Amino acid sequence: MYPRPVQKLIDLFVKFPGIGPRQASRFVFYILKNQEIAQELREALEELAGKVKFCSQCFRSVETETLGQVLCSLCLNPKRDPALIAVVEKESDMQNLEKTGAYSGLYHILGGLISPLDENSAKALHLREFFERVKKILQMKSRCEVILATSATSEGDLTAMYIERILTPLKNQYPGLILSRLGRGLSLGSELEYADEITLKNALLNRK
Amino acid sequence: MYPRPVQKLIDLFVKFPGIGPRQASRFVFYILKNQEIAQELREALEELAGKVKFCSQCFRSVETETLGQVLCSLCLNPKRDPALIAVVEKESDMQNLEKTGAYSGLYHILGGLISPLDENSAKALHLREFFERVKKILQMKSRCEVILATSATSEGDLTAMYIERILTPLKNQYPGLILSRLGRGLSLGSELEYADEITLKNALLNRK
Amino acid sequence: MYPRPVQKLIDLFVKFPGIGPRQASRFVFYILKNQEIAQELREALEELAGKVKFCSQCFRSVETETLGQVLCSLCLNPKRDPALIAVVEKESDMQNLEKTGAYSGLYHILGGLISPLDENSAKALHLREFFERVKKILQMKSRCEVILATSATSEGDLTAMYIERILTPLKNQYPGLILSRLGRGLSLGSELEYADEITLKNALLNRK
Amino acid sequence: MYPRPVQKLIDLFVKFPGIGPRQASRFVFYILKNQEIAQELREALEELAGKVKFCSQCFRSVETETLGQVLCSLCLNPKRDPALIAVVEKESDMQNLEKTGAYSGLYHILGGLISPLDENSAKALHLREFFERVKKILQMKSRCEVILATSATSEGDLTAMYIERILTPLKNQYPGLILSRLGRGLSLGSELEYADEITLKNALLNRK
Numbered sequence: 001m002y003p004r005p006v007q008k009l010i011d012l013f014v015k016f017p018g019i020g021p022r023q024a025s026r027f028v029f030y031i032l033k034n035q036e037i038a039q040e041l042r043e044a045l046e047e048l049a050g051k052v053k054f055c056s057q058c059f060r061s062v063e064t065e066t067l068g069q070v071l072c073s074l075c076l077n078p079k080r081d082p083a084l085i086a087v088v089e090k091e092s093d094m095q096n097l098e099k100t101g102a103y104s105g106l107y108h109i110l111g112g113l114i115s116p117l118d119e120n121s122a123k124a125l126h127l128r129e130f131f132e133r134v135k136k137i138l139q140m141k142s143r144c145e146v147i148l149a150t151s152a153t154s155e156g157d158l159t160a161m162y163i164e165r166i167l168t169p170l171k172n173q174y175p176g177l178i179l180s181r182l183g184r185g186l187s188l189g190s191e192l193e194y195a196d197e198i199t200l201k202n203a204l205l206n207r208k
Numbered sequence: 209m210y211p212r213p214v215q216k217l218i219d220l221f222v223k224f225p226g227i228g229p230r231q232a233s234r235f236v237f238y239i240l241k242n243q244e245i246a247q248e249l250r251e252a253l254e255e256l257a258g259k260v261k262f263c264s265q266c267f268r269s270v271e272t273e274t275l276g277q278v279l280c281s282l283c284l285n286p287k288r289d290p291a292l293i294a295v296v297e298k299e300s301d302m303q304n305l306e307k308t309g310a311y312s313g314l315y316h317i318l319g320g321l322i323s324p325l326d327e328n329s330a331k332a333l334h335l336r337e338f339f340e341r342v343k344k345i346l347q348m349k350s351r352c353e354v355i356l357a358t359s360a361t362s363e364g365d366l367t368a369m370y371i372e373r374i375l376t377p378l379k380n381q382y383p384g385l386i387l388s389r390l391g392r393g394l395s396l397g398s399e400l401e402y403a404d405e406i407t408l409k410n411a412l413l414n415r416k
Numbered sequence: 417m418y419p420r421p422v423q424k425l426i427d428l429f430v431k432f433p434g435i436g437p438r439q440a441s442r443f444v445f446y447i448l449k450n451q452e453i454a455q456e457l458r459e460a461l462e463e464l465a466g467k468v469k470f471c472s473q474c475f476r477s478v479e480t481e482t483l484g485q486v487l488c489s490l491c492l493n494p495k496r497d498p499a500l501i502a503v504v505e506k507e508s509d510m511q512n513l514e515k516t517g518a519y520s521g522l523y524h525i526l527g528g529l530i531s532p533l534d535e536n537s538a539k540a541l542h543l544r545e546f547f548e549r550v551k552k553i554l555q556m557k558s559r560c561e562v563i564l565a566t567s568a569t570s571e572g573d574l575t576a577m578y579i580e581r582i583l584t585p586l587k588n589q590y591p592g593l594i595l596s597r598l599g600r601g602l603s604l605g606s607e608l609e610y611a612d613e614i615t616l617k618n619a620l621l622n623r624k
Numbered sequence: 625m626y627p628r629p630v631q632k633l634i635d636l637f638v639k640f641p642g643i644g645p646r647q648a649s650r651f652v653f654y655i656l657k658n659q660e661i662a663q664e665l666r667e668a669l670e671e672l673a674g675k676v677k678f679c680s681q682c683f684r685s686v687e688t689e690t691l692g693q694v695l696c697s698l699c700l701n702p703k704r705d706p707a708l709i710a711v712v713e714k715e716s717d718m719q720n721l722e723k724t725g726a727y728s729g730l731y732h733i734l735g736g737l738i739s740p741l742d743e744n745s746a747k748a749l750h751l752r753e754f755f756e757r758v759k760k761i762l763q764m765k766s767r768c769e770v771i772l773a774t775s776a777t778s779e780g781d782l783t784a785m786y787i788e789r790i791l792t793p794l795k796n797q798y799p800g801l802i803l804s805r806l807g808r809g810l811s812l813g814s815e816l817e818y819a820d821e822i823t824l825k826n827a828l829l830n831r832k
Binding site for chain 2: 504505506508509512513515516517518519563565566567568569572596597598599600601602603604605606607608609611612613614615616617618619620621622623624
């Protein structure tokens, strides 16, 4: 019942993560009421398309105008340990780990997680590039630590196990390859009364 | 820590109603991963800017390419009663009333509500146009029913009272001007145990 | 794994409306830690059993030490209209209606609602007594207004319809029997954008 | 407005953890409708008062009819390590740790946590008894591991720090006294995107 161009934009916003038809229509009427936003959005989208690429090593987004391959500022930073790699699902996870200030290595952004329901979900991830990256490090330095920093969800665990399996041949060849996962236990604010058994078991085993 | 064009688009999405920085960044990475969406968005925004205007009578959005004033399909519909007007806050409220199939009049979209905290909030609404619209109807037909169909919130009630005040001179002059408000009472699914006193009082008084 | 008397009390509290095992065990340990509460509880339960009966007319709880039938203070109040009866599900609904200060009649507490899934649910309600009560009023005064003040839920509506059906023979005989239901429409605080179709339709039809 | 015995019982239930007046009144009407529950409750409360005591070592509840001090089944179990003690806030926390099946030591139930707002909150806890218990173990076995198994909340952390301070003299004297806390990190199901900085930092540091 909305005009066609209004409905078209609603339909696009509905594709956004977490957006339903009601909020999508609020977006469109917000834009209709604020025409300068529409203009700024178009310019920002153009800039995004023209000036943002992905780091060829860790797949983080980078602002650049060069045509060839680029490396991001972290991958170029000599103070970061290139033989310590945290594998994460997405760029915002990387940002969250950076905020802790407790990490001095590099990252590898998978671009998603493996879904147990979608056989092809592994193919869309940057797994082959990761294997080659680790292999090259081991060939050069004979040591490499990989932190499987995926979420503590079933998809995150599945993805971590999958990566462990992929790296097995390298692990057999290079004893200097160390795999670890993020520590499990009580998260900030969690109460024993409401904690699940697996978390409590981890908290007991990982006590220190 | 995101590339500048990424951050710029995040900052724009944060202005959208109900969107925080986290969701805004998810939007941008969704777009980065789906470049065809970026292109479709830009086209849809362009079309929105070029082909959508507001009905000069009820302020609903209309698809048009004419340069002058336009009337929407409802305002042009001879089956609708032009002397029955539901005043609503926004276009989606109008759509919700239409979905009931229980309304045969026209609408007037205010474009917002009066805020008790913002003295200028009344100026941004299509109130002057509404006064003129009702006046013209009364001059021609000597009868007009106005349904103050604002939300049952303090801002909605304030706006309804404000409109009643604005229309007082017309009401004094034309006895055929009838003002009403949407019925108050129990909404679908509400239980007496959890209903507030005012709603229960309305439900008692409006029993039928 | 708890001591048997602890578990027994947990099992009893679990039967309480809205209480799960976790909260039930918190109750028991709260009592264990506060022994004076245990004593007060036992006394209060004894008093409840010994001194509280139900009004023989409206089925409200009454404090009394007489052995025979009792009438509650409302049913005895000469200022209340005995020919105006609000039929409610439970005593707290009655209390909520009283709080509005907008009602001058009496009540009839059903003691529950009819469940579409339980054929016998009607039998547990004070329906027969209600029929006799209304019949007697009509025989004496030839007028009686019944407000079917059940919740706006499917069970509440079903019960209201059921009572309407029960009263049909009386209605055919006595034109002075008036049946009404609580008004439907927007409840306090509800916004048009989130209102369901049926509530909006009621709000339109019941505008005033 | 309720009869005095009804209101009295409502007032008692309102003191229960997590119960407001509305739910308290539902409890009372539930009891009024189910008189056999009232009787069972009174008997269960009597049994609780007469047959439940607290273990004189770990302060767990025990069913007993002896008049003197009692020990619970866990404290009497020769398969449990008496020199490994998990200090917990309350009995249900102990039960949750037991459910993991990953713990072979004993417990010490504090009976609450220290509140930063209440200077006397420490006095209500079984801290003195804990100090004596640990001291006796060290005198006999010269080794003892204490797991400070309080929740990962500010009160839980404050209590754990307080206990560490209390045990400092023993720690200086007995190198065999080991203090640990439950492991911190990602809990089951937590996503990196929503994890707080402290949890992520712990997860990084406790990776394995």
